Amino acid sequence: MWQLVSFIFFFGAWELAGRWPVSAAFPPFSQTLLALVAMIVDGSLGKAYVSTLQPLLIGIVLCGIAGVGFGIGMGLSRTVEWLTLPIFIILQAAPMAAMIPLITYLYGIGLTSKVLAVVFLAAPVIVMNSYKGIRNTSPSLVQMCRAFLGTRRQEVVKIILPYAAALIFAGLRLGLAMGFIGVVIAELLITPTGIGDLITYHSSVAEYPRMFAAIASIIAVAALTLYGLERLERTLFPPEIRGS
Amino acid sequence: MHDDAIVEVKGIGKTYDGGVEALRDVALIFPSGQLSTLLGPSGCGKTTLLKIIAGLIVPNAGEVWIKGKKVHGPGPERAFVFQDFALLPWANVLRNVAFGLELQGVSRERREEIARRHIAEVGLGGFESSYPNQLSGGMKQRVGLARALTVDADIILMDEPFSSVDEQTRRKFQEELLDLLRHRQKTVIVVTHSIEEAAYLSDQIVLLTPRPGTVSRIIRPAIERSKGPDEIRRDQNYLDAVDEIWQILKQYVV
Numbered sequence: 001m002w003q004l005v006s007f008i009f010f011f012g013a014w015e016l017a018g019r020w021p022v023s024a025a026f027p028p029f030s031q032t033l034l035a036l037v038a039m040i041v042d043g044s045l046g047k048a049y050v051s052t053l054q055p056l057l058i059g060i061v062l063c064g065i066a067g068v069g070f071g072i073g074m075g076l077s078r079t080v081e082w083l084t085l086p087i088f089i090i091l092q093a094a095p096m097a098a099m100i101p102l103i104t105y106l107y108g109i110g111l112t113s114k115v116l117a118v119v120f121l122a123a124p125v126i127v128m129n130s131y132k133g134i135r136n137t138s139p140s141l142v143q144m145c146r147a148f149l150g151t152r153r154q155e156v157v158k159i160i161l162p163y164a165a166a167l168i169f170a171g172l173r174l175g176l177a178m179g180f181i182g183v184v185i186a187e188l189l190i191t192p193t194g195i196g197d198l199i200t201y202h203s204s205v206a207e208y209p210r211m212f213a214a215i216a217s218i219i220a221v222a223a224l225t226l227y228g229l230e231r232l233e234r235t236l237f238p239p240e241i242r243g244s
Numbered sequence: 245m246h247d248d249a250i251v252e253v254k255g256i257g258k259t260y261d262g263g264v265e266a267l268r269d270v271a272l273i274f275p276s277g278q279l280s281t282l283l284g285p286s287g288c289g290k291t292t293l294l295k296i297i298a299g300l301i302v303p304n305a306g307e308v309w310i311k312g313k314k315v316h317g318p319g320p321e322r323a324f325v326f327q328d329f330a331l332l333p334w335a336n337v338l339r340n341v342a343f344g345l346e347l348q349g350v351s352r353e354r355r356e357e358i359a360r361r362h363i364a365e366v367g368l369g370g371f372e373s374s375y376p377n378q379l380s381g382g383m384k385q386r387v388g389l390a391r392a393l394t395v396d397a398d399i400i401l402m403d404e405p406f407s408s409v410d411e412q413t414r415r416k417f418q419e420e421l422l423d424l425l426r427h428r429q430k431t432v433i434v435v436t437h438s439i440e441e442a443a444y445l446s447d448q449i450v451l452l453t454p455r456p457g458t459v460s461r462i463i464r465p466a467i468e469r470s471k472g473p474d475e476i477r478r479d480q481n482y483l484d485a486v487d488e489i490w491q492i493l494k495q496y497v498v
Contacts, residue, residue: 138330140326140328141332143295143300143326144326144330145347146317146318147298147300147318147322147323147324148318148323148324148343148344148347148391149318149320149347149348150347151347154347158346158347159332162334240333240375240377240378241333241334241375241376241377242333242334
């Protein structure tokens with residue numbers, strides 16, 4: 001109920017600000033909504049998402065497999081930790097957008113570069129969360145497993161991984177959030193495709209309602225996806241019975 | 245080796261990485277079928293000693309012998325009850341109690357049958373499908389005890405099992421523990437910092453000095469165990485033991 005009120009308030013304020021107008025380049029909500037509907041109907045929005053979601057999904061799946069694997073490896077083995085932890089700490093702190101020209105120089109303007117942009121942004125948080133989840137496993141549970149004659153394999157499968165699961169999942173969710181940022185930056189900086197193309201093109205021909213519709217739609221898609229994942233996370237790992 | 249000794253500790257020394265010397269030259273004998281307590285002020289290394297006996301901590305010096313065999317790690321003849329319970333938060337009581345058997349590869353049907361019996365024995369019948377977060381501290385420790393009983397080890401090692409529960413629960417639990425052990429030939433080693441608890445429970449009380457832990461005195465209170473709990477607490481031997489322990493321990497209290 002209050003959520004609804006806050007939406008009405010927000011869109012109302014947007015409408016007023018657009019009509020006032022704040023800037024010639026700032027359309028009211030109603031026009032943006034009409035532009036959005038028009039873009040859905042003519043299929044341009046759908047086509048844009050197909051091309052935007054490709055590097056995003058490929059990047060996240062890559063991070064999901066390799067990143068979680070790396071994180072778990074770092075958590076379980078001191079050697080792997082020693083070798084790779086500094087890299088991921090630097091990656092996590094570095095402003096990755098600055099790397100994009102370099103990626104373009106090396107890999108051109110194709111899909112590879114965009115996937116890499118997603119990977120560079122999403123990987124650190126996915127790796128670090130998996131690593132921390134593993135490393136934070138209650139030492140007392142690990143000791144319990146050993147006291148009851150658990151093998152190292154049982155220790156990993158029955159104690160450490162279940163304990164870290166919630167944090168690993170949260171890492172994937174945060175990684176996806178970073179991936180959305182990565183893919184849009186890539187589409188704006190490398191070559192305009194997908195949503196990035198819609199934004200750049202409509203901005204250049206001064207079709208501001210369509211530009212705003214594209215921006216609003218990617219925000220909404222990202223927000224709803226992440227909200228859904230958060231709900232899923234709470235269902236899969238209720239705080240009362242989760243480890244980390 | 246001592247005749248009825250099941251656990252023998254010889255010249256144990258342990259210094260932690262930071263340079264803290266926890267134990268020095270500890271030699272002890274734990275008689276079979278008896279309840280011994282390790283008692284001392286905090287920081288006397290009593291938990292360290294218990295975990296060395298369990299095979300969870302490797303000593304820098306000395307050896308632990310169990311049933312005539314040198315200890316190199318945890319073994320099936322020992323079961324551990326943890327101070328912080330160490331229950332899997334994502335597993336219900338039944339799975340937690342059966343966990344030791346699960347690790348041994350006992351079939352689900354069989355291990356759950358055994359676990360149910362021990363859950364009932366520690367007074368948790370009806371809570372099989374509850375999760376640890378739904379239980380009180382005392383109930384969690386019963387789960388920990390049931391888990392240790394389930395693997396049917398001869399030696400039960402308990403690390404301050406009553407320290408995380410309130411006083412009433414603690415007394416009740418102590419009484420039930422004695423009751424549970426009365427009919428079994430279990431050797432029990434309990435770490436505690438409570439003088440009354442040690443005097444109430446033990447056949448043998450090992451007093452440890454603080455840092456580094458060494459054996460200060462061994463006391464064997466001659467309490468008639470067939471008496472009821474309230475009689476024991478009024479027993480002259482019990483009261484004498486409490487007093488004797490206090491006279492020794494108070495010199496270590498700053």
